[in-house]
Amino acid sequence: MRIDLSGMKAVVTGSTGGIGLASAKGLAAAGATVVVNGRKPDHVDKALAGVKEAVSGAQIEGFVGDLGSAEDCGALVSAHPECDILVNNVGIFGPQDFFETSDEVWTKFFETNVMSGVRLSRAYLPGMRDKDWGRVVFLSSESGLNIPADMIHYGFTKTAVLSIARGLAKRMAGTGVTVNSVLPGPTLSEGVAEMLKSETNDPNKSLEEVGVDFVKKNRPSSIIQRAARVEEVANMIVYACSKEASATTGAALRVDGGVVDSIA
Structure with missing residues (x-):
């Protein structure tokens, strides 16, 4: 299968590293013009250079903004009023005991992990519907199904986006617009790498x-018995954004290595 997204414009939020950057590279390699987003100008510049190095002739643009704020979501839409593909990838995570998690932390996680996708989907879906073609992907997590006891505030947000994506898929019923969720398991992104380094004393x-x-210690139900590479998750995202995925909508597409012990 050769995925061809030539002539399409994709917005990938939180894409200066990890799964987001891998997705930006994959979409660019398929021919899409990709908007890379991050909070820091130097990080966006580095990501743009990385995509151009990985994909010869890549059509790539950058947007600097914290999409955990309504103001910066609005600024993104003003700078890029239309897109054909929206990957709601931006997110934050980190372990913290429930009884020590403040209202401010809950609100920050909700604004970044949930409301960024709500605001951007609300802005971009009408244009996709009018063109009768579009793709929206929300990044959920196996933690949205297997809520971690040490990251309840995070797991809650990933459950929320599953509901939003399913509901939006129904809202777009009968159009050429699909809305799906992708659920990674443990994945070797930069953030996870930093967390793992702190858990080992063996250099x-x-x-x-x-x-x-x-x-093996924290996700013993994993079938692959390892963490995934960011490219493995990005492959699913790129497929969900493709023309070939036209009959896949309202789905929770798991790239969790079999962590979730379910046949459905």
């Missing part, structure tokens, strides 16, 4: 080996 172990130890 001789590679990141992949530490990832295996983490998965």
Whole structure:
């Protein structure tokens, strides 16, 4: 299968690293013009250079803004009023005990992980509907189904986006617009790498080996028994954004390595 997104414009939020950057590279490689987003100008510049290095002739643009705020979501839409593909990837995570998690932390996670996708979908979906074609992907997580006891505030947001994506898919019923969720499991993004480094005292172990130890200890139901690479998750995202995925909508597409112990 050769995915061709030539002539399409994609907005990938939170795409200066990890799954977002891998998705931006994958979409650019498929021919889409991609808007890369991050909070810091130097991070956006580095990501743009990385996409151009990875994809010869990549059509790429940058937008600097914190999409956890309504103001910056509005600024993104003003700068890029239309898109064919929206990947709601931006998100924050981190362990914290429920009884020590303040209202401010709950609000920050909700604004960034949930409301960014709500605001941008509300802005871009009408244009997709009018063109009778569009793709929206929300990044959820296996943590949205297997709520981590040490990250309840995070798991809650990932459950929320599953509901939003399913509801929006129904709202777009009968059009050429699809809305799906992608659920990664433990994935070797930069943020997870930093977390894993703090959990090992063995400097001789590679990141992949530490990832295996983490998965076996904390996600023993994993079938692949390792952490995924960001490119493996991005492959699913790019497929969900493709023309070939036209009959896939309202779905929760798991790239969790089999962590969620369910046949459905």
